[in-house]
Amino acid sequence: MSLVDFLNVYRQLFTNYLTHVASFTAFKSKYTEQYGAELLELVNETLKIPNFQQRLLPGISLRELNEQRTREYLQRFAELKSYIDTAFPENAADMKVEAGAGYVRAARTYKWPKIQKMIVSVKAFLTTHAARLEAEGFMPASFSTETIDAGQTLDQGIFDYSNTKTKRPDKTKELTDKMKAILAAGKMISRDGKLIFKNSDIKRRLFILSHIKTTVLGAKAGGIKIWVRDVDEALLQPGVSIHISALGFVERHYMTDENGFVKVHPIESGTYTVVFSKPGFVTRAVEWKVKTSVSGRLKVMLEREVVEGSQGDL
Secondary structure: OOHHHHHHHHHHHHHHHHHOHHHHHHHOOOOOHHHHHHHHHHHHHHHHOOOHHHHOOOOOOHHHHHHHHHHHHHHHHHHHHHHHHHHOOOOHHHHHHHHOHHHHHHHHOOOHHHHHHHHHHHHHHHHHHHHHHHHOOOOOOOHHHHHHHHHHHHHHHHHHHHHOOOOOOOHHHHHHHHHHHHHHHHHHHHHHHHHHOOOOHHHHHOOOHHHHHHHHHHHHEEEEEEEEEEOOOOOEOOOOEEEEEOOOOOOEEEEOOOOOEEEEEEEEOEEEEEEEEOOOEOOEEEEEEEOOOOEEEEEEEEOEOOOOOOOOOO
C-alpha cells in the first residue's frame, strides 16, 4: 500500500471516529471531537510535506536504495575497466587509477565520501576519453551518458541520506514523527472501536482497517504476485529490486524475498511499468496490466550480464 493509500485509509478511520465520537467519549473521556479533528489535521499536514512519498519508500530505506545504486554503479565501473583494458593495453593500470579504481574497495563497504570522489573521477575520465573510446568502437555510445547520469543520481541520494543524519533542517524527522503519531492513534481507535461496537457488525467494520482499506480503494484494487528467476539456471532470485511506476501513480519500490517472491497488494487497476534490477543481471522492464479485484501472476526471467575482458581490481 502506497503512502497516499495509507493516509487515506487512516483519514477514513478518523472520520468514522468523529461520526461516532459520542460513543467513544462514553467509553473513555479522553476521546473528544477535538481529538478527532486534530488527527485529521495531522493527516493533512503530512500530505503537505514536500516529497513525502519519496522520503519513506515502502519496503526499502534510503540507505538501502543508495547501497543498491552503489552496487549497480560498481558493475558499471567493472564494464568501464574492461573497455580501458581493450583500448589502452599498454597503460591500462594508470588509466584505471585515473578513472577512480582506487576507490572501489571503499565503495564496496559503502564509504559515502569515497564513493562521491569515485563519481567525480569517473565523470572526469569519461568527459576526457569517451569520444575516443566511442569513435574507435571500444565503448557503446550510450555508456558514458548513462554512467554519468547514474553517478549523479547516486550522488544526490548520498546527499539526501547525509541530510537525514545532520542537525540541518530537514522534513524527514518531522514526517517520521507524524507517521508514528498517526499509526499509534489509529491502532488505539481501531482497537477500542471494535470493542465499543462488538454487538454491531455494521458499526464494528467501520473500525477494522482491512475493511476500511477495501472501502477506500474500492473495486479498483487488484494485486500482483511476482516471481523472479535466473533465465540460465531457472533459480529463484532473492534481492531483486522491483520498481513500479505509472503516470499519476506514487512510485513503489520492493525487493524479492529469499524465495524470489514479492506480493504487491492492494494496487489500483491500470497499466504499470515494472522494472527489475539486480547487480550481475541485465535490467528488465515489463508492462503489466492490473485488473480489478484480481491478483495477477507475473513470472520474470532475468539474464546474467556478460562483461568480456574484465579483470580484478588494482
